Amino acid sequence: xxxxxxxxxxxxxxxxxxxxxxxxxxxxxxxxxxxxxxxxxxxxxxxxxxxxxxxxxxxxxxxxxxxxxxxxxxxxxxxxxx
Numbered sequence: 827x828x829x830x831x832x833x834x835x836x837x838x839x840x841x842x843x844x845x846x847x848x849x850x851x852x853x854x855x856x857x858x859x860x861x862x863x864x865x866x867x868x869x870x871x872x873x874x875x876x877x878x879x880x881x882x883x884x885x886x887x888x889x890x891x892x893x894x895x896x897x898x899x900x901x902x903x904x905x906x907x908x
Contacts, residue, residue: 851905855896859889 866873866885875881900906 847905851900855893855900858892858896862889862892 862885866875870876875884878884897906
């Protein structure tokens with residue numbers, strides 16, 4: 827009976843580790859976008875892109891590009907589990 831309980835606990839720990847790894851990957855993907863949003867949200871007078879009409883679109887595009895590239899990289903090295 828003790829072996830069954832040990833096996834069950836081991837399986838549960840493995841599931842928790844997989845969930846934590848996935849949450850870490852999601853955090854790593856969203857961290858650069860959060861940083862870029864924080865920098866662009868500050869009230870600067872001389873910031874590149876503020877004087878252009880497409881500055882907002884360039885920022886959103888760069889955020890999406892970074893997220894897609896990081897997701898592709900994680901999937902390529904086998905860290906994606908979705």
